[in-house]
Amino acid sequence: MRLRGSDLTCVRGGREVFRGLAFTVEAGEALVVTGPNGAGKSSLLRMVAGLVRPQQGQLELEDGDPELSISEHVHYLGHQDALKPSLSVRENLGFWAALLGGGGEKSEVALAAVGLAGLAPLPAIYLSAGQRRRLAVARLMAVERPIWLLDEPTSTLDAAAQTILADLMRAHLAGRGLILVASHGPIGLDGVKELRLGQQQSKQRTQPP
Amino acid sequence: MSLIDLANPSRFLALTARALPWLAAATVLAFAIGITEVYFAPDDYQQGATVKIMFIHVPAAWLGVFAWIVMSAAALGTLVWRHPLADVAAKAAAPIGAAFTLMCLVTGSLWGRPMWGTYWVWDARLTSVLVLFLMYLGVIALWRTMDDPAQAARAAAVLTLVGAINIPIIKFSVDWWNTLHQPASVLRLGGSTIHPAILVPLIVMAVAFTLLFVTLHVAAMRNEIMRRRVRTLMMLQAGARMGP
Amino acid sequence: MTALCALFIRDLRLAVRVGGGALIGVLFFLVVVTLMPFAIGPDLGLLARMGPAILWLGALLASLLALDRLLATDHEDGSLDLILTARVPLELAVAVKALAHWLTTGLPLVVSSPLLGLLLNLEAKASGAVALTLLAGTPALTFIGLIGAALTVALRRGGLLLAILVLPLTIPVLIFGVAASNAAIAGPVPFGAPFGILCALTLISLVIGPIAAAVALRQGLE
């Protein structure tokens, strides 16, 4: 499986966020998207998830399920945790597992893996920001999807949870999955490709055609 | 046993655990006497046997007002002294007051049907009770919408006190509106002079209803305290699990 | 199918839990209908004649009131993004959400309307007719409202705009709903004709609502 973007241009609110962006991610590879604020890291991830339309350019997925669109291949972990405060931890995860197409038992395993098994019957309103993030991460395990799009996944996670997430990512890569991570800091993986967003634009500015 | 002792939730639970059976027994006893009195009460020369509905209708109306007074007193406790037990008292009183107000409305319309030929007329008293019912529902909705009980208590307290000031104004306006439109043929519920043979059972029933309210209110307050303990424990549990 | 079921059950749960506000609409309905006689006067004959119109207007405003929660809460907490990546057509997903919304806000209005009919001195037959037309017509209100909810989903204060967008679209439903109720009570038009049109309006909005809402949501992606 290979995800390729070519000549991508993103315009948001009349402002050009990036232009002529190209990248390739192979199965078993992780691509870390870096750059200063406003460089378009989140926009790129949302674009792959099908939540932002590219102004120009193409996104292609080779060897994917031909019946499904790219956005139906992805796990999108955005800035928001998509949790309902009045539902319990288990109900929250169970709902996303069922909606995104996963099984019930895996949800329990996922809850245990992120250290929330003991809190399963608790309404999500009682969770701290870090615990909410863990619950969002549990989604990645509860449902199998080949492409992971993680937007600042380590923000609000403590060291232990960051280790759990890094282990999850390694396992996903070992299972021939793809990962795109937008991040400011280290994500705990070795040997990953990097895509610098701000650089590319400044390069274009310094070397005019 | 001073009021300060009562004001501690744990003490309140311990004390009411002992008091509740006695309250319940007193309520049952009062109702037994009241129902007997009602059974032997004479018919009204004008309204016949339907006057028997009055023995639940009027006490229910009284409790509908009384519960709001209790809530207002509790609201003062919440706003002035910030006492958590006052929050609990206010929250527990709202659904009970609403239920008695509903009872007043239902019995009133069942009483009115033989008198007026229709289940509802926009009679000044009944209409005021209907507005009171709506205000109860508003308070309950406010309690249900806010998650933080302390915050909800303050909001509900303000609403309750505003309501307490407004209810007489509403009552006056409705009376005025009603006399403006009132067709002369409509019979008013409840006369100004009540025969003693009817007054005695009415008072006994009012006492029985008040005892019932106190019993239910105390029981509901106990539930409310337990609900807050559950909430506290859930927050503690979430906090205790911060590690992996 | 399990995905849509899960969405349906979750929306029902959210509506009945604390803060869900499933019964706020009914409360609003009750208050609006209670206010009417204060403006019109307690003339029972007049109230009975205006009853169906009052009930229909109340139900229309009440169902409008709850609409801004239909999609906006899911947008605010990021749930809508994930629903877009689910392997179900967006049209069906929003239709299921609208259906759950109707069950928790529209149906209580229908159920409570006979009770409010009592306050307006409607006879049992008239109350029944109003309830029947509301049962047939309120789904149309929800599904037309779905379009407005999708259009205003990204706006901070979309509630008022939503009302302005949706209310003109509901005029046909109001016309035929009240007409059918009145036809059942007094005539002279037979009940069947306006009621048939009302049902047709509902069926059309059941189809158009989700499709238009899905288009609006996809267009709204930036």
Next chain:
Amino acid sequence: MNLGPHAAFIVTAYIAATAIVAGLIGWIVLDRRRLSRILDDFGAQGISRRSTRADADKW
């Protein structure tokens, strides 16, 4: 006892009043059972207000 021509309304009024009171009592009793079960569960897990934090003793 002769309730006159409107006996049905009187009986209905008393039944309605009884039903409302029964509803209140039922709600309070069921609520109490549910809450004490949850509290017992917490007790079984060894979580109590005193064991974890002192200021939680408010309730």
